[in-house]
């Protein structure tokens with residue numbers, strides 16, 4: 001541990017502001033704000049250098065699963081460290097990566113039989129795109145080189161992943177650098193033009209999906225989507241039956257299906273993977289975030305024997321998948337992932353999740369009493385509360401109102417760390433949260449939004 005002078009909160013803040021450029025952050029505002037420097041974590045709590053504690057309401061950006069300082073994961077990493085922390089995966093293999101691949105294949109659908117490792121969700125998606133593209137080329141279908149995606153999608157920040165994304169607020173500026181895609185309208189029930197009835201939204205959005213596939217299937221290599229819930233899009237959930245129909249249509253039109261379960265994977269929706277809700281098997285599956293329980297950066301792209309085999313050939317045929325990162329299949333991260341997955345069984349995480357999901361659902365209903373709450377959406381232990389200027393007309397707040405930021409800042413003051421997605425307040429606590437802790441998180445969130453609402457109405 002460093003000596004106490006180095007931990008002086010004021011000096012730490014000063015140094016941060018002097019040297020660091022934070023992700024997704026307007027640094028001009030950061031410079032002017034009081035910032036929080038985290039010193040430790042315990043269970044579902046974060047603690048800052050001043051000793052103030054915060055409920056980790058967004059699982060340290062959607063990745064924490066069992067809480068912080070989980071003895072089993074800590075120990076697994078320490079054990080591995082006593083062996084080796086890293087060796088390359090190019091030309092070598094390692095024990096934790098082998099064990100983890102077996103485990104991943106065991107817990108995902110049967111026909112996913114191959115695991116390709118990387119370090120982040122963006123890369124896992126990017127790899128799926130490249131595999132799909134190269135697959136068709138090597139199968140002789142050279143025209144299949146485009147991708148279909150859902151509007152408002154978020155699949156990461158590297159340029160390939162941004163190309164299949166659709167959040168203009170983040171990515172509009174990079175337009176000239178992106179490849180062209182075919183957008184399919186996201187089944188956003190709250191703001192669907194012809195009304196919010198789930199059956200209507202499902203029918204009309206799927207009809208549009210089918211139209212895109214029918215007209216362009218000869219050029220479309222793959223359709224990429226988050227199953228069940230588009231997270232970073234603002235927690236947009238899909239009507240039941242949507243993902244199975246997407247699977248049928250992609251099969252019918254000979255288009256590969258890529259599921260991005262970076263956010264929805266590892267118990268988040270109440271099942272280990274969101275695809276289990278409708279027993280759908282994609283051709284490629286991207287996982288990351290919860291994979292290591294929120295401990296270390298690790299991601300994986302799983303695929304079928306059919307896709308894998310298309311890359312087999314003689315050296316000089318150049319069918320190899322030329323992709324890899326320095327830290328691919330890092331042993332510490334793989335060991336953490338193994339410990340994380342073991343804990344699901346040991347602690348019966350999914351069984352204990354059921355009542356928490358029900359409790360969250362029930363408590364979320366009361367949020368409609370707040371005049372600025374327009375819509376509340378939930379799948380499993382992921383929820384979004386959309387704030388609007390007018391409940392009746394659904395008119396959004398102007399961007400400069402920074403309503404999401406303001407509401408979540410209030411929550412932080414009250415002891416719950418939350419982050420918004422635009423005007424949507426996100427609740428995404430670690431799965432290991434107790435019902436009491438969840439209740440406290442909801443109390444704080446309610447108070448924060450309610451106070452914000454009162455202040456607006458008083459104006």
Ligand SMILES: *Cc1c(COP(=O)(O)O)cnc(C)c1O
Nearest residue numbers: 120121122154155156231262263
């Ligand atoms: C977070 C996220 C990503 C990107 O993952 P990173 O690890 O941040 O690169 C991709 N897809 C989805 C659905 C995500 O939620």
